[in-house]
Amino acid sequence: MRLFHLLIPALALLPGSHAVAQGAYPDRPIKMIVPLAAASAVDVAARIVTQKMADNMGQQFVILNQPGASGLIGAEAVARAEPDGYTIGGFNDSIMTMVPNLQSKMRWDILKDFEPVSLVATVEWGLIANNNTSFNSAADLIAAAKAAPGKIDYGSGGPGSPQHLAMAMFASAAGISLTHVPYKGATQAATDVAAGQIPVAFQGLGTVAALVRGGQVKLLGVTTEKRLAQFPDVPTVSESGLPGFLFNSWFAILAPAGTPKDIIARLNAEALKAVGDPDVRRRLEELGFAVRGSSPEELRILTRDQLAKYARVIKEMGIANE
Secondary structure, eight states: HHHHHHHHHHTTTTTTTTTHHHOOOOOOOEEEESOTTSHHHHHHHHHHHHHHHHHHTTOOEEEEEEOOGGGHHHHHHHSSSSSSSSEEEEEIIIIIIGGGOOOOOSSSSSSSSSSEEEEEEEEEEEEEEETTOOSSSHHHHHHHHHTTTTTTEESSSSSHHHHHHHHHHHHHHTTOEEEEEESSSSSHHHHHHHSSSSSSEEEEHHHHHHHHHHTTTEEEOSSSSOOOOTTTTTBBTTTTTTOOOOOEEEHHHETTTTHHHHHHHHHHHHHHHHHHHHHOOOOOHHHTEEEOOOOOOHHHHHHHHHHHHHHHHHHHTTTTOO
16 A cells, blocks of 8 residues: 555656646647638638737637538548647538537537537627629618519528528528529639629628728628727618627637546636737727637637527527538
8 A cells, every 4th residue: 555655656756647638739730620621700800819829828820710511521530530729610500509509410419519618709790792783882782682582692601501591590580582503612702793603691790801901892781789990981780771680609629528627718818818918909909809708618608508599590590501
């Protein structure tokens, strides 16, 4: 028994022991899988935030984009990764709370197969249009759609994406019919609006702020309660055609289920430290993000509540995963 007690401190120092892992984390680069296209709102935010986390933690963060299937493939890669803190996910709320309500067969469970780390920011949204369209407001789009039911296309990042759900909610509230054109990512949809391949889309402002400022697309309206300081001349959708219409999304960090609690706590603390940095906050806000931050438990509760909310919305509006 005496020998056993003497061995315990020595065992704690052996390579690969949990005690060493605790003290050393992170001792190699951390991979963040973003199940969305490069230059999408979440991707942009992830790169800004993880760069500051890397600076503070002394280890590189590698962003790996795995778009497609409305985020299902990339999310599964995170769920199946080794729960050691070296593979984490940067998800939007579509992947976490919308797509699970649209899929009859899921290969992962958002509440069981992931550990919440932190809500990072919410993404403010806007309705964009190609410059050659006659639309200059949400009211113009509604009027045109009523005159030609089903004749106006809109782009999205894929079935069940936030772009899909936002426009479906908009069309339902306005009593109009539009034709859905799904893409493999939000960035491609935004690019095709600018190119004139499709006339309109709802997009996170983090994805399209540069296109708007560069005059490549028109921003018809924002889906916030009040006008945004970044675009003070752009009316809200609510004031320009559809009273009470609000929509935003969010960016959160998750880890595979089973990731040690001390590692989750470290990642949470570093994420909060990063978004608290004045330069990070300024850059995110310039791109249309509202900086948040949360505890893991707060994100868990938010996810559960949003799952229930979108289950009701999707059922009531008859939104299908096309």
